[in-house]
Amino acid sequence: MSSRRDFMGKALGGFAALGGIAALYAMKRSWDPLPSVKAAGFTTVDLSAAEPNVLNVEKWRGKPIFILKKTPDMKPDDRDVVVGSDRFHVSIGLCTHLGCIPAYQADNKKFKCACHGGEFDTSGHQIFGPPPSPLEVPPFKIDGTKIVLGEAGPEYTKMKDAGLTV
Amino acid sequence: MAHFEKANSINEWMDQRLAVNTLKKVMQTEYWIPKNINFLWAMGMVLAATFGILLVSGIFLLMYYKPDVNMAFDSVNYTIMTEVGYGWLWRHIHGVAASLVFLVIYIHMFTGIYYGSYKKGRELIWLSGMLLFVTFSAEAFSGYMLPWGQMSYWAGMVITNLFSAGSLELYGLVEWIRGDYVPGDAFLTRFFMLHVLLLPLAIIGLIVLHFGTLRIPHVNNQDGEEFDFAEAAKLYKEGKVKESKVIPFSPVFLSKDVFVLGVYFILFFYLVFFHFEFAMDPVNFDPADGLKTPPHIYPEWYFLWSYEILRPFPKDPGLVAFGIAQVIFLMLPFLDRSPNVAPASRRGLFNVWFWIMLLDMLVLTVMGKLPPQGIWNTIGLVAALVFFALWIALPIITKSEKKL
Numbered sequence: 374m375s376s377r378r379d380f381m382g383k384a385l386g387g388f389a390a391l392g393g394i395a396a397l398y399a400m401k402r403s404w405d406p407l408p409s410v411k412a413a414g415f416t417t418v419d420l421s422a423a424e425p426n427v428l429n430v431e432k433w434r435g436k437p438i439f440i441l442k443k444t445p446d447m448k449p450d451d452r453d454v455v456v457g458s459d460r461f462h463v464s465i466g467l468c469t470h471l472g473c474i475p476a477y478q479a480d481n482k483k484f485k486c487a488c489h490g491g492e493f494d495t496s497g498h499q500i501f502g503p504p505p506s507p508l509e510v511p512p513f514k515i516d517g518t519k520i521v522l523g524e525a526g527p528e529y530t531k532m533k534d535a536g537l538t539v
Numbered sequence: 540m541a542h543f544e545k546a547n548s549i550n551e552w553m554d555q556r557l558a559v560n561t562l563k564k565v566m567q568t569e570y571w572i573p574k575n576i577n578f579l580w581a582m583g584m585v586l587a588a589t590f591g592i593l594l595v596s597g598i599f600l601l602m603y604y605k606p607d608v609n610m611a612f613d614s615v616n617y618t619i620m621t622e623v624g625y626g627w628l629w630r631h632i633h634g635v636a637a638s639l640v641f642l643v644i645y646i647h648m649f650t651g652i653y654y655g656s657y658k659k660g661r662e663l664i665w666l667s668g669m670l671l672f673v674t675f676s677a678e679a680f681s682g683y684m685l686p687w688g689q690m691s692y693w694a695g696m697v698i699t700n701l702f703s704a705g706s707l708e709l710y711g712l713v714e715w716i717r718g719d720y721v722p723g724d725a726f727l728t729r730f731f732m733l734h735v736l737l738l739p740l741a742i743i744g745l746i747v748l749h750f751g752t753l754r755i756p757h758v759n760n761q762d763g764e765e766f767d768f769a770e771a772a773k774l775y776k777e778g779k780v781k782e783s784k785v786i787p788f789s790p791v792f793l794s795k796d797v798f799v800l801g802v803y804f805i806l807f808f809y810l811v812f813f814h815f816e817f818a819m820d821p822v823n824f825d826p827a828d829g830l831k832t833p834p835h836i837y838p839e840w841y842f843l844w845s846y847e848i849l850r851p852f853p854k855d856p857g858l859v860a861f862g863i864a865q866v867i868f869l870m871l872p873f874l875d876r877s878p879n880v881a882p883a884s885r886r887g888l889f890n891v892w893f894w895i896m897l898l899d900m901l902v903l904t905v906m907g908k909l910p911p912q913g914i915w916n917t918i919g920l921v922a923a924l925v926f927f928a929l930w931i932a933l934p935i936i937t938k939s940e941k942k943l
Contacts, residue, residue: 401715404729410719430830435721437830470854472700473693474832487834488697489850490911505706505854539708 415523417516420456428477430466433522437466437474438511439484440520441495447482450496452510452537454528456518463520464497464508475508484508510538565754567789571772573760574786580758581799582647587746588800589640589807596633597735599626604685606731608724611687612826628811634818635810637679641841643803644672652871653893655880656759662872663752669869671745674738676842681734683839687727688823693836695722695730705855721829763880835910843907844900850911851920860923867930874930877937885943888936892929899925 416433423429423442431438441462443453453460466474468486475484475493483500484493492501497508514526525533532538546552554560572580603623605614619626648668651657657665680698684691699716703709718725757768766784774783786792810817822833838846849861879886883893899922906919 404715404718406714406718406720407725410723410725432830435719435723435829471697473697473836474830476832476834487832488836488911490916503850503852503854503857 415521417519417521419519420459420461421518423459423461426479426482428479431522433465433511436511438522439464439466439477439497439508441477443495447495450498451535452496452507452532454513454515454520456515456520461520462495462497463510463513465511466508468504469499469506469508470502470504507538568787569772570754570788571768571775571785572758572788572792573764573766574784575760575762575764576758577761578799579646579650581796582643582650584793584796585643585800585803586640586647588803589636589643590742590746592632593636593640594739596629596636597739599629600633601735604731606685606728608687608727608827611685611727615686616824631811631815631818635807635815637682638818638839638841639807639810640675641679641839644675645841648672648868649897652896653883654759654761655763655875655882655886657872658875658880659765659878660756661752661759664749664756665872666869667745667749667752671742671749672868673865674741674745678734678738678742679839679841681730681738684722684727684730685734686823687827688820689825689827689831689833690820690823690836692722692827692829693832694838695726697836699726701858701861705858722827759880761882763882765880837908840904840908843905844903847903847907847919848923848926850907851916851923860927864926874933875937876934877940879940879943881943886940889940892933892936895925896929899929 425442425444429440443460454463470491473486473488475486490502491504494500512525513529514521514524603619703713771783771785845864848864849857883890902922909915
């Protein structure tokens with residue numbers, strides 16, 4: 374008798390476990406970003422009107438994108454986006470510490486994050502405070518004098534392969 | 540079918556079917572509370588009452604709140620605050636209670652630490668209590684998201700970013716938690732669900748467990764004295780009320796609780812009506828803007844100490860320190876190696892440990908609120924290091940403690 378009872382218990386337990394795993398998967402999927410959220414995602418910016426040492430902030434996938442036209446006295450960097458003879462610093466404007474937006478101080482030529490005091494230079498490299506890595510470069514493609522954010526062009530792929538951004 | 544006699548009263552009728560008299564004995568009239576306690580032992584009931592108030596005010600807020608990024612801010616700041624009759628009252632009660640509940644939780648916790656009420660059979664009381672602290676923290680955070688102001692948005696951004704676990708760069712996990720690249724509609728609605736359903740359910744379950752863990756070991760007393768509850772109860776029931784060391788929970792002890800509750804609610808409603816602004820950050824009266832970080836982001840006061848433990852370190856060690864700080868209090872019953880259940884004042888070095896810990900948490904709290912610059916950074920770093928030094932020292936100093 375008891376073996377039949379055990380069997381019923383094990384059968385129920387087995388199916389319940391199977392159903393539980395399936396339910397967990399469904400729950401996980403329910404929390405995934407929606408396809409509409411993922412699909413929204415290319416921003417085109419015309420760089421020809423940019424002024425040197427004036428920060429432009431664009432929005433891409435809900436995140437701020439820093440675009441800074443460099444002045445000749447700013448150090449060139451491998452992560453610069455070169456359009457014609459102009460060099461631009463382009464990065465996701467979120468501090469790599471915990472995601473606050475650093476403010477650009479045009480006089481000091483650096484980015485300063487108010488949350489925890491992190492600082493970045495005009496190439497996005499961390500120069501002070503807790504940020505562990507440089508500001509990230511978003512996937513971009515150069516199209517004449519325009520830049521398309523969200524699409525990986527050869528310049529971006531080269532940067533990524535060289536480990537200059539994540 | 541079971542046999543039932545004809546009942547002569549409603550009470551007898553209920554007792555036959557639900558054993559209400561047994562239940563009343565176990566939970567009230569024969570649940571013995573030591574006499575040798577003080578007003579700090581009323582904090583549990585203060586917390587239960589505050590939770591009740593949060594529940595009631597929350598129910599009324601829920602009827603007009605809209606969990607949608609385009610409507611949330613206005614549904615709180617316009618509809619509830621200006622249109623709904625007494626909507627402002629529910630909001631101010633909810634905000635003030637959410638703040639005060641943490642003040643009382645901290646008093647309740649440090650009372651337990653001071654009197655050693657987490658040892659010798661009382662470990663589960665401590666553990667279930669700390670789980671309540673964790674769920675209350677999650678409840679407070681998820682609730683803070685709902686008005687969808689600047690602080691809501693940026694606190695949501697910073698806290699969810701913690702789950703990228705520093706150099707592990709688990710951005711997929713962060714996006715999964717948010718349901719978006721940045722906190723958005725999916726994020727607001729799921730945190731709304733957590734705040735009004737899942738977490739309150741967990742809290743109610745944990746409160747029942749917390750009360751349950753208290754029933755067998757009974758509450759501690761001011762001297763940590765171990766005595767025979769059955770014997771003391773026998774004296775009380777024989778009418779030797781003066782000689783007995785105990786009183787019944789209800790109605791005798793509860794009447795003392797009710798007095799403390801009365802004093803507490805005078806303070807509570809004074810704050811609700813005259814000083815509610817301390818629980819309403821002005822920055823959160825600007826609607827959420829993903830392209831503008833407020834100049835200085837800080838959490839509500841009750842999270843400042845752990846925030847300050849995160850802040851002065853580089854990213855990865857900071858996250859590890861923060862993670863440890865969140866759970867280290869759970870380990871207290873196992874890190875305290877002393878056999879003594881006694882107030883800290885009689886426990887030598889532990890007394891020093893207790894007061895430095897309390898002071899250190901106050902310093903961390905103050906530093907967490909100040910901007911991260913100059914001398915504040917240094918003081919914050921030292922206080923964070925002291926916090927960890929204290930936990931490392933605890934097993935050593937308690938191990939060498941003399942048995943009282």
